[in-house]
Structures are given as structure tokens and as C-alpha cells.
Amino acid sequence: MTSIIFRTATRYMFPPLLVFSVYVLLRGHHYPGGGFVGGLFAGSAFSLYALAFSVGEARGILRVDPRDITAVGLAIALLSGIPPLFSDAEFLTGTWWVLPFMDLGTPLIFDLGVYFVVFGVLLTLVFSLGEEE
Numbered sequence: 001m002t003s004i005i006f007r008t009a010t011r012y013m014f015p016p017l018l019v020f021s022v023y024v025l026l027r028g029h030h031y032p033g034g035g036f037v038g039g040l041f042a043g044s045a046f047s048l049y050a051l052a053f054s055v056g057e058a059r060g061i062l063r064v065d066p067r068d069i070t071a072v073g074l075a076i077a078l079l080s081g082i083p084p085l086f087s088d089a090e091f092l093t094g095t096w097w098v099l100p101f102m103d104l105g106t107p108l109i110f111d112l113g114v115y116f117v118v119f120g121v122l123l124t125l126v127f128s129l130g131e132e133e
Contacts, residue, residue, distance in 0.1 A: 002052050010052035017045035025115050035111035039118025047126045055130035066123035073116025080109035
């Protein structure tokens, strides 16, 4: 049984932790951070929620199996290496496209894949440990 203070603090800290994880993900190309650290922050938000309430409620908020998130992350990271092959560059070479509102590159797509992999693996571990009797 957890305290009402811990549950209330978790409700208030959960959304900012997720927003901060996305910030760290997007900031990570030029500064410290990126997919790994962002995935850890997102995973810690759900881990905190699972500790405050229950693993079942945390799974209910997530709505997707963490192993599926890991598989999607691996696929995204793998697919980020394919665009350079069309310009006679090596696999996983950085490629950028200039869009009207931002520059999009394969390093960001790779970081997104790493984000999902770390997030999924961390939640698989935490949820498995939390569901054991």
C-alpha cells in the first residue's frame, strides 16, 4: 500500500517526465541526451506510475505491450540505415532532408528507434518484476 502523497505526486510528475523525455530525445543530436536517455526518462515515468498504483494500471495507460514497442524501435533503427543506400553511401550514414519547418535526418530517426527500444526493454523488465508473486 502506497501513501496518498506518493500517488498524488506521481499524478503530477508523470506528464512532465514524458514531456522532458521527448525534449531530451530531440535535443540529443547536438547536446548530451538522445534516444537512450530519453527512453530512460519515459520508462522511469511509467515505472514510477507502476510503483505508485499497480502494474495493471500502468499497462492500462500504456495500452501496448512493451515488447511490441521494442520491436517497433528495432525496426525504426534498422530502417534509418536504408535511405543512405539510395545515394551510394554506406549503411547508417547520416542523411538529411531540408523541410520547410526543420531539417530531418536519419540520426534523429535512429535516435527515435533507440528511444523506443530502451523504453520497451525497461518497461518489460519493470512490469515483469512487478507482476511476480
